[in-house]
Amino acid sequence: MSEKTASNPGLMEKIVSLCKRRGFIFQSSEIYGGINGFWDYGPYGTALKRAVEQLWWREMVEKRDNVVGLDSTIISHPKVWKASGHLDKFGDLMTDCRNCKARHRVDQMENPAVCPACGSKDLTPPREFNLMMKTYVGPVFDEEHVAYLRAETCQPIFVDFDNVRISSRQKLPFGIAQTGKAFRNEINPRNFTFRSREFTQMEMEFFCKEEDSMQWYEYWRGERIAYYKNCLGFSGDEIKIHDHETLAHYAKAALDIEFKFPFGWGELEGIHHRGTWDMSRHGEFSGESMEYFDQDSGKKFHPTVVETSVGLDRTILALLCHAYAEEMAETKKEGVEEDLRIVLRLPPELAPVQIAVLPLTKKLADPAEKLHRDLRVWLRSEYDLTGSIGKRYRRQDEIGTPFCATVDFDTLNDGAVTVRSRDSMSQERVSMDQVRTYIMERLKR
Numbered sequence: 001m002s003e004k005t006a007s008n009p010g011l012m013e014k015i016v017s018l019c020k021r022r023g024f025i026f027q028s029s030e031i032y033g034g035i036n037g038f039w040d041y042g043p044y045g046t047a048l049k050r051a052v053e054q055l056w057w058r059e060m061v062e063k064r065d066n067v068v069g070l071d072s073t074i075i076s077h078p079k080v081w082k083a084s085g086h087l088d089k090f091g092d093l094m095t096d097c098r099n100c101k102a103r104h105r106v107d108q109m110e111n112p113a114v115c116p117a118c119g120s121k122d123l124t125p126p127r128e129f130n131l132m133m134k135t136y137v138g139p140v141f142d143e144e145h146v147a148y149l150r151a152e153t154c155q156p157i158f159v160d161f162d163n164v165r166i167s168s169r170q171k172l173p174f175g176i177a178q179t180g181k182a183f184r185n186e187i188n189p190r191n192f193t194f195r196s197r198e199f200t201q202m203e204m205e206f207f208c209k210e211e212d213s214m215q216w217y218e219y220w221r222g223e224r225i226a227y228y229k230n231c232l233g234f235s236g237d238e239i240k241i242h243d244h245e246t247l248a249h250y251a252k253a254a255l256d257i258e259f260k261f262p263f264g265w266g267e268l269e270g271i272h273h274r275g276t277w278d279m280s281r282h283g284e285f286s287g288e289s290m291e292y293f294d295q296d297s298g299k300k301f302h303p304t305v306v307e308t309s310v311g312l313d314r315t316i317l318a319l320l321c322h323a324y325a326e327e328m329a330e331t332k333k334e335g336v337e338e339d340l341r342i343v344l345r346l347p348p349e350l351a352p353v354q355i356a357v358l359p360l361t362k363k364l365a366d367p368a369e370k371l372h373r374d375l376r377v378w379l380r381s382e383y384d385l386t387g388s389i390g391k392r393y394r395r396q397d398e399i400g401t402p403f404c405a406t407v408d409f410d411t412l413n414d415g416a417v418t419v420r421s422r423d424s425m426s427q428e429r430v431s432m433d434q435v436r437t438y439i440m441e442r443l444k445r
């Protein structure tokens with residue numbers, strides 16, 4: 001019997017606890033009490049994060065002739081953020097409680113006149129709080145040397161447009177993609193990694209002609225929904241589209257792809273028609289032309305941009321919520337305590353460990369180690385010799401390992417191992433020299 005429900009009130013706590021226990025994600029600087037809004041990824045978390053980033057890159061860049069990559073710096077010329085509007089208008093309206101000193105985002109308060117922490121009505125008038133993280137470049141710490149950590153990865157894409165376009169010989173329509181860190185001084189980091197102060201974005205800016213832009217917007221909407229369903233395995237009940245009713249003055253359309261987290265629906269990805277806003281603003285502020293010369297029409301114009309923007313950390317969180325399941329062992333013996341199996345049903349391609357090689361006893365270490373060494377060239381393989389075989393299976397289930405290969409005494413005679421599937425729990429005898437092919441065939445989507 002499988003019990004997996006997104007309305008399970010304790011589900012989030014269970015996921016947070018599993019992440020810490022099994023080294024997926026834990027608080028940054030924990031020994032110093034942690035730092036709010038910052039999270040570290042442990043060994044399994046790192047493997048999962050890299051796999052998801054690689055999948056996104058493959059789907060958005062490598063499989064396409066009309067999207068190319070960029071890896072820009074985190075710190076840009078401060079004028080970039082002036083031009084983008086982030087320095088003047090990128091913040092939340094905040095109020096401070098004079099009684100308990102708590103600070104609140106006005107848009108998140110049930111009653112903006114009452115402090116949600118202590119109930120006091122003694123609040124400061126709401127004021128803008130900028131989310132950009134500030135630093136200094138060079139030895140002098142004054143206003144002239146102020147710089148900002150990027151609040152989104154897309155701005156350098158606009159700034160580098162001509163460098164990328166010319167060197168890659170791209171013509172409209174084409175896209176530039178970038179993955180990397182972004183920083184926001186969020187007032188209220190919450191829901192585990194959902195709202196962090198340091199996070200990774202995966203963004204793609206698609207440059208096209210204004211007259212074609214709505215067609216491209218629809219195209220990318222379709223592509224991204226297909227990605228969530230086909231690549232990550234999300235069901236129609238887990239994701240939904242929220243079309244924005246109010247739009248920026250330059251935009252023709254915008255939507256969020258939302259995921260049903262245990263704490264409610266939350267934005268996973270934004271698809272935005274950004275008009276010519278970014279390109280014309282950078283043209284204006286830099287004094288350099290950001291126009292594109294179209295050889296077919298002989299005209300010069302600012303390209304229109306359609307953006308797909310998703311948080312990698314939010315994708316990981318959504319995947320963990322999607323994958324987490326608890327099951328009662330079906331062969332429960334009388335008088336034996338209920339046996340709970342926690343299993344992460346991650347897509348096999350993305351699992352931190354794709355195959356675990358488990359020798360039944362130490363005496364079988366030699367053939368098992370050899371199998372592990374052969375497999376790890378091709379797959380994320382883990383070798384585990386500690387504890388009973390049942391405990392080892394449970395441990396692998398908890399980190400989402402789709403296959404375990406058990407080396408037993410028969411292996412010495414028949415050269416085969418027992419491959420156990422995480423999802424069906426079925427066991428199959430597979431010749432050692434066929435294990436790689438067997439697993440790789442089953443990793444395919």
Ligand code: GAP
Pocket residue numbers: 151152153154184186193194195196197199201203267268269270307309310311312313314
């Ligand atoms: N360039 C457009 C842009 O940055 P956004 O809606 O502010 O748009 C895009 O962010 C995505 O980045 C979000 O859908 C979310 O997945 C992720 N993201 C934004 N703020 C985040 C935060 N504080 N913590 C984690 N992820 C965040």
